Amino acid sequence: MGTSVAFVYLLLVLYSLGHFAFGGCAGRCCPGRDMNCLTTDWRMDRVYGTCYCDEGCGVTRDCCFDYFTECPARDCAVTEWSFWSGCAKQCQPSMRVRVRHTERPPSNSGEACPALEQRAGCREYRDRKGKPCGVNSGPAFITSVEFAKGRPKHDRYGNPLRPGFCVEFMLESRTPHCSLQNRPHTHWMRYITEGFRVCVACEPPAMRNNSARCQGDGQDSDKEAVLHWQAVGSPQCSGTWKRIQQGKHCNCPPQHSFVFI
Template sequence: MGSTVGLVYLLLMLCSLGGFAFGGCAGHCCRGRDMNCLTTDWRMDRVYGTCYCDESCGKTRDCCFDYFTECPAQDCAVSDWSFWSGCAKPCQPSMRVRVRHTERQPSNGGEACPALEQKAGCREYRDHTGKTCGAHSGPAFITSMEFAKGRPKHDSYGNPLQPGFCVEFLLESRSPHCSLQSRPHTHWMRYITEGFRVCVACEPPAMSNHSARCHGDGHGTHKEAVLHWQALGSPQCSGTWRRVQRTKHCHCPPQHSFVFI
């Protein structure tokens, strides 16, 4: 009896070695869900018998022992972001968009593809004919400091534009909607919090060529005057603040630094 058990054990070991030599999933399909992608070999749970080599075996836990060697996971691969588009509507708060495309689909349990499109608030200062837009009224429009990175630093003749300035405000109030933002282009609104001091940069082209200031920067108002602001890209995120001072540069933490639009 003992010799019979030993022989069976030896045969199983040989099968195991044979499996490691040739691979249970070697030459079998790896992608998709296919119940025909099977063979007889050692499974990952150390049970010898029917094992599978399709993508679903990772969830059902009946993969062949070498599945992740023969069928390595491949994450989704995407291209770089395109340039930002122009604003959807000139001369008023609007949206811009950028896209990227999938270069490789995920397989064998790899990471899924990220978002392929991003939108962000914007405002252009010339209409489709090239004419300068008129001054807008209402609250000060602000957006993330990231927006300023794409602004031109030189005019059409190559001359450097004015460096601009910074205005510090003490946030008095903000609508509850600001803290509920979950879309990529509105995450920055979560950091708009009552009682915090924020910095808002006034730079070209938001800076008027005639007055060398930005709409809503509080210039000429009383120090205790309550001013209104609105987040570009989400009309529901708005509030009030009081002007503290004007400085040459913004020194607030990144999450509390914004730009005028």
């Protein structure tokens, strides 16, 4: 009788050793939902049987007991943003772009990679030969006040540029497309609303040094004149406004503050 008990005990020990050596998710972590990524062991719901070691098991709740230990989640890692590219077109509103790259893709249900490309409206004031672009008498081109943070404050010789000024307008109309913008570089257009007072900064390089004004700033227009504007980054977002006054500083809320471009 004692020999039988010892034999059974030995079998249990051998089974346990084999169980821990070959069961669980060690060396079995699989991407996505892989029905072949399985073994026989205790599941996380305390049921013994077939269990999985793929990324989908967390949703289907049939992971092996050690899945999150053996297959820890790793979030996506990306590089820093590159420098902004130049504008796609010369001497007219267009787009610029910057990119970043994936250093480590996500694994085991880690956080997905963020956007790897950003676009923004822009405008060059010199052509590729370095000659100043001509001044047009068309609508005022505007963009988010965030764009102004990257503008130079000094010329190529280190001299401070003109401080510029602010023009206040009353928004008369806008196209429906402004409120439908959902791309990252066009979110600011949602805040362009009829009946609101907006501030638009005229700063270098949008401010022409020889005239100290910006295209479409309305300096030569009658106070009751209806002027046109267009958002840079989405030509379908445009409208009209009336000039109220001009001052040194802009005092509108951030969502109603823009810059000439």
